[in-house]
Amino acid sequence: MNPVDIAVAANEGLAEFSNLLIKSAMAVYALAFVAHIVEWVFGSRSKVARTAAALTADGSGKPAGARSTAAGKGADRVSVTVRTSGGGTEVLERPAVVTRSAPGRRAGVPDGPGAHGGDERGDLYGRIAVSLTVLAFLLHFGAVLTRALSVQRAPWGNMYEFSTAFSMVAVGAYLAFLVAKRDIRWIGLPLVTTVLLDLGLAIVVFYTESDQLVPALDSYWMWIHVSLAIVCGALFYLGAVSTLLYLFRDRHEAKLEAGGRPGALATSVLERLPSSASLDGFAYRINAAVFPFWTFTIIAGAIWAENAWGRYWGWDPKETWSFITWVGYAAYLHARATVGWKGRRAAYLALIAFLCFLFNYYGVNVFFDGLHSYGGV
Amino acid sequence: MPTADVGNAPEDTRADAEERETGGRISTAPREDPAVDIPVLGPVGWARWFWRQLTSMRVALILLFLLSLAAVPGSLIPQNGADAFAVRDFRERNGTLAEVYDRLQLFDVYSSVWFSAIYILLFVSLIGCILPRSRQFAGQLRSRPPQAPRRLTRMPAHTTWRTEAEPERVLRAARTLLRGRRFRISPAEEHGGPDGPGGPGSGDSVAAEKGYLREAGNLVFHISLIVMLLAFAAGQLWNSEGGKLVVEGDGFSNTLVHYDDFTSGSLYDTGDLDVFGFTLEEFHASFERTGPQRGTARTFRADVSYWEGADGPEEKTSIEVNHPLKVGDSKVFLVGHGYAPVVTVTDGQGRMAYRGPVPFLPQESLGLTSTGVIKVTDYRDKDGEKEQLGFQGIFTPTYGIDAERGPHSTFPELDYPVLSLNAFHGDLGVDAGLPQNVYQLDTDKMEQFEAEDGDLFRADLRPGESVELPEGAGTLTFDRVEQWASFQISQEPGEGWALGGAVAAVLGLAGSLFVRRRRVWVRARRGADGVTVVEMAGLGRSESARLPEELGELAFALQDDAPPAAERDGAEPAPGRDAGGSTGGTAEDVPAATEDAGPSSRGENE
Ligand code: HEM
Numbered sequence: 001m002n003p004v005d006i007a008v009a010a011n012e013g014l015a016e017f018s019n020l021l022i023k024s025a026m027a028v029y030a031l032a033f034v035a036h037i038v039e040w041v042f043g044s045r046s047k048v049a050r051t052a053a054a055l056t057a058d059g060s061g062k063p064a065g066a067r068s069t070a071a072g073k074g075a076d077r078v079s080v081t082v083r084t085s086g087g088g089t090e091v092l093e094r095p096a097v098v099t100r101s102a103p104g105r106r107a108g109v110p111d112g113p114g115a116h117g118g119d120e121r122g123d124l125y126g127r128i129a130v131s132l133t134v135l136a137f138l139l140h141f142g143a144v145l146t147r148a149l150s151v152q153r154a155p156w157g158n159m160y161e162f163s164t165a166f167s168m169v170a171v172g173a174y175l176a177f178l179v180a181k182r183d184i185r186w187i188g189l190p191l192v193t194t195v196l197l198d199l200g201l202a203i204v205v206f207y208t209e210s211d212q213l214v215p216a217l218d219s220y221w222m223w224i225h226v227s228l229a230i231v232c233g234a235l236f237y238l239g240a241v242s243t244l245l246y247l248f249r250d251r252h253e254a255k256l257e258a259g260g261r262p263g264a265l266a267t268s269v270l271e272r273l274p275s276s277a278s279l280d281g282f283a284y285r286i287n288a289a290v291f292p293f294w295t296f297t298i299i300a301g302a303i304w305a306e307n308a309w310g311r312y313w314g315w316d317p318k319e320t321w322s323f324i325t326w327v328g329y330a331a332y333l334h335a336r337a338t339v340g341w342k343g344r345r346a347a348y349l350a351l352i353a354f355l356c357f358l359f360n361y362y363g364v365n366v367f368f369d370g371l372h373s374y375g376g377v
Numbered sequence: 378m379p380t381a382d383v384g385n386a387p388e389d390t391r392a393d394a395e396e397r398e399t400g401g402r403i404s405t406a407p408r409e410d411p412a413v414d415i416p417v418l419g420p421v422g423w424a425r426w427f428w429r430q431l432t433s434m435r436v437a438l439i440l441l442f443l444l445s446l447a448a449v450p451g452s453l454i455p456q457n458g459a460d461a462f463a464v465r466d467f468r469e470r471n472g473t474l475a476e477v478y479d480r481l482q483l484f485d486v487y488s489s490v491w492f493s494a495i496y497i498l499l500f501v502s503l504i505g506c507i508l509p510r511s512r513q514f515a516g517q518l519r520s521r522p523p524q525a526p527r528r529l530t531r532m533p534a535h536t537t538w539r540t541e542a543e544p545e546r547v548l549r550a551a552r553t554l555l556r557g558r559r560f561r562i563s564p565a566e567e568h569g570g571p572d573g574p575g576g577p578g579s580g581d582s583v584a585a586e587k588g589y590l591r592e593a594g595n596l597v598f599h600i601s602l603i604v605m606l607l608a609f610a611a612g613q614l615w616n617s618e619g620g621k622l623v624v625e626g627d628g629f630s631n632t633l634v635h636y637d638d639f640t641s642g643s644l645y646d647t648g649d650l651d652v653f654g655f656t657l658e659e660f661h662a663s664f665e666r667t668g669p670q671r672g673t674a675r676t677f678r679a680d681v682s683y684w685e686g687a688d689g690p691e692e693k694t695s696i697e698v699n700h701p702l703k704v705g706d707s708k709v710f711l712v713g714h715g716y717a718p719v720v721t722v723t724d725g726q727g728r729m730a731y732r733g734p735v736p737f738l739p740q741e742s743l744g745l746t747s748t749g750v751i752k753v754t755d756y757r758d759k760d761g762e763k764e765q766l767g768f769q770g771i772f773t774p775t776y777g778i779d780a781e782r783g784p785h786s787t788f789p790e791l792d793y794p795v796l797s798l799n800a801f802h803g804d805l806g807v808d809a810g811l812p813q814n815v816y817q818l819d820t821d822k823m824e825q826f827e828a829e830d831g832d833l834f835r836a837d838l839r840p841g842e843s844v845e846l847p848e849g850a851g852t853l854t855f856d857r858v859e860q861w862a863s864f865q866i867s868q869e870p871g872e873g874w875a876l877g878g879a880v881a882a883v884l885g886l887a888g889s890l891f892v893r894r895r896r897v898w899v900r901a902r903r904g905a906d907g908v909t910v911v912e913m914a915g916l917g918r919s920e921s922a923r924l925p926e927e928l929g930e931l932a933f934a935l936q937d938d939a940p941p942a943a944e945r946d947g948a949e950p951a952p953g954r955d956a957g958g959s960t961g962g963t964a965e966d967v968p969a970a971t972e973d974a975g976p977s978s979r980g981e982n983e
């Protein structure tokens with residue numbers, strides 16, 4: 001065999017190995033999905049009704065927790081031992097910080113305990129689900145990496161590759177939040193579910209043999225522009241899930257506040273989620289943090305377009321929808337700062353903006369045929 | 378928390394709001410009037426009302442939403458600017474609908490009246506918003522953070538402890554600490570600013586503020602949007618863009634007549650075309666030969682020699698896909714390539730009727746199977762009658778055939794080039810004066826040659842081969858293959874401004890979204906029992922999880938100089954005169970449920 005053939009065989013072998021890894025990752029994600037379901041089922045046995053308690057505790061109709069107090073990290077009255085220069089030690093106390101919510105918010109509603117609902121076995125399954133997700137993520141990562149090696153370029157040249165990279169980053173971001181000790185395990189089930197759907201779609205509908213890249217895509221701006229687009233999309237996705245859950249949870253809380261009695265299932269599920277304020281805050285922080293990067297993604301795209309096609313902006317469908325998405329998120333951020341638009345209305349805007357992102361990615365590649373149509377479908 | 382607070386909610390909230398206001402405005406975002414006031418009659422009143430509405434956040438929000446909505450149809454309906462062919466196609470297929478679309482300017486969405494109206498209103502609103510905000514912000518920069526509100530316990534984050542240290546010493550330490558953390562500090566001498574709550578005792582506190590960059594970033598961002606819009610508008614009005622296909626060995630000089638197609642902005646003057654030209658010496662394309670990437674283009678390179686000015690010196694350079702050639706204000710981009718079979722046609726008289734390279738257009742990228750037509754206008758048949766010939770051809774750089782696709786090219790390089798032709802004779806219709814597509818053959822008035830066996834005539838030629846046309850109509854020789862490259866030549870002023878604006882926008886945005894603006898106050902007073910009570914409070918522009926955290930850390934750091942006094946049983950710290958019902962929680966007051974409530978007060982801007 002001559003060296004070229006060996007290299008070719010190796011590349012094809014790698015591509016196949018990558019496909020195998022994707023399927024293995026899907027199998028493990030499926031197990032994680034089951035574990036999450038079990039977690040939610042066990043959790044449903046616990047009787048949590050803290051929201052109701054918090055919202056209706058005293059007869060005056062005034063939320064009991066309105067004077068919410070919280071201690072910032074390390075702000076508890078903890079003793080801290082400090083070595084002084086003299087060599088002795090001294091015990092210092094950290095002062096507690098009292099916080100108050102802004103008036104007008106539905107304050108003092110505690111976060112739910114998470115899917116396991118305080119049930120120990122539920123928690124165990126939740127942990128198993130996270131462990132499985134970590135394993136699946138590693139396989140997933142390996143799949144993307146081997147795909148990249150097999151095609152010897154960035155692994156996001158077509159929709160199959162974009163889809164697999166997209167869900168990989170979403171899971172990676174989720175795990176990173178967990179590592180950073182942010183309790184967002186509640187997002188695990190919806191995330192794993194959609195990752196499975198995304199990967200399924202990728203291998204059934206979008207699968208393309210590791211194929212070619214038109215020379216216009218062969219630029220370092222592609223690395224910057226597309227990889228940023230993937231990261232932004234994955235994070236916007238987490239934000240969108242949180243926003244959606246916020247809408248449900250907010251309705252639930254509003255109902256309770258008005259003295260209504262939500263159904264048993266809604267109560268069981270929604271009680272275990274974080275409070276609407278937490279969900280909303282999480283979504284906002286993600287969206288706001290990603291927005292500058294999204295802006296930069298579009299600018300990088302424009303610079304690249306300028307180099308490749310001779311104009312930095314040409315209202316090509318992909319460009320148009322990026323612009324629409326961008327303005328959508330800008331509208332969302334404005335809504336958050338505008339009286340009367342905070343809360344649900346802003347949340348709807350965020351969802352619309354995310355749908356535009358999705359459409360830009362799936363819809364535009366499939367339905368339109370502009371310069372960006374390297375979709376390979 | 379003391380339950381006394383819970384009962385009197387409305388007053389409480391109002392007091393909150395007041396207290397926060399006295400904390401001073403911490404943003405330049407316009408305050409909304411919840412009630413839309415009816416304008417005072419009269420044109421001035423209306424104008425003022427209209428202006429107020431236009432520059433309100435609510436209207437900005439609606440305009441933003443409209444803008445994104447208005448951009449949608451342009452992606453669904455073919456646009457003149459992007460793809461004029463698609464528009465023509467659309468017109469042909471749906472005549473009446475196209476008329477409606479025309480009236481609504483739906484083929485030119487991004488330059489339509491309604492789209493322009495939205496973004497112009499938005500930008501007027503933006504300017505109307507930025508001006509007062511900038512003025513206000515400049516004022517804030519010159520002034521000092523407002524004095525501590527009377528009741529620090531009403532601030533979103535608050536802490537207190539007792540210490541044996543002297544109040545003056547605590548305040549001095551606080552000032553040093555906060556300055557060290559790059560807070561802007563109220564001057565030590567000042568006892569209650571004009572807009573602070575003032576009164577006796579204001580001198581017992583330190584006010585500090587940090588994070589002005591947030592506001593600055595936000596303003597920079599919005600201003601850069603205007604810069605970008607102006608740059609873009611200038612680009613649209615003064616731009617020009619044209620295409621030219623050049624066969625190896627041929628040249629191009631930058632004048633209007635030499636373009637295959639040319640579009641320009643409404644204020645563009647074709648006299649502004651840069652004077653230059655170039656010759657395509659050679660075109661190189663190489664493709665991956667093996668592996669899953671077989672057929673993938675690896676390099677495209679057009680070697681050209683160009684000259685600037687009427688008779689400037691020739692210089693050699695190469696143009697690649699992501700590396701345009703810059704001459705003056707113009708840029709020359711490589712946008713396409715393909716093959717141009719060189720053919721010679723002799724007519725029925727044996728005279729050479731046509732010779733030259735004919736660019737064929739690639740129909741797919743994997744093998745560059747290309748199609749093209751050869752039009753021979755100056756032709757006489759064997760009887761000497763004037764007629765015209767037309768050939769429709771498929772050119773395959775590497776010929777292959779299979780049942781599914783028929784003849785096609787299996788590789789984009791010239792491994793086994795074959796030119797397959799059908800031949801027609803009759804009237805090409807080129808004399809009718811109508812512009813004709815050089816890549817299409819109008820066979821309405823033409824007749825296809827038939828071979829002797831009665832089948833349609835068809836020739837498959839390799840380079841160097843000739844074929845006799847039936848009935849002595851002449852010969853066609855496929856001499857060799859040249860390559861062609863197509864270029865786009867554009868002139869787009871304002872590019873630098875657009876880029877500068879974009880960079881500034883991103884930086885401003887990062888400042889606006891990642892910097893938190895917050896105020897911290899420290900108050901130290903001698904309590905009734907002679908022990909100093911230290912109170913600290915923080916106010917963010919919005920609730921933020923990090924504010925309490927930061928306050929805790931600051932307090933902790935301050936405790937180096939103000940160590941907490943040993944607790945005496947039952948000794949409730951008495952922070953000054955507003956002690957009592959509204960005293961904020963001391964550490965002991967923090968209920969066990971603290972952790973649960975945490976995230977709900979976690980705020981927005983981080
Ligand atoms: C051209 C379209 C516009 C875009 C893309 C845009 C974008 C943005 C973005 C992304 C933010 C978020 C930054 C932050 O939350 O701090 C923001 C904030 C803001 N925008 Fe705009 N904006 C536009 C027009 C306007 C207009 C017309 C106004 C005034 C009427 C305005 C007033 C503001 C204000 C006051 C803030 C700060 C809100 C705050 O401090 O929370 N913007 N804008």
